Amino acid sequence: MTRRRKGIPGLSFSWKRAVGISSAKANVSRKIGIPLTRSGRRQRMRKAKGTLLTFIVGLFLVWMFVHWLSQL
Secondary structure (H helix, E strand, C coil): CCCCCCCCCCCCHHHHHHHCHHHHHHHHHHHHCCCCCCHHHHHHHHHHHHHHHHHHHHHHHHHCCCCHHHCC
């Protein structure tokens, strides 16, 4: 059996949003440049891994080209 939701669908209240904690966290996150949520940190790491891989492949290609030029 599944659980039944209590309350009115589509109507919810968040005390953190009402107090302003959510917006404060978002502002801090933007200022320091580091995501404060787990999913945001994971997304940032995936992006960094892709950039690092591209950089390493580029360095390898440059090294191969320089090595090829020295053989001539």
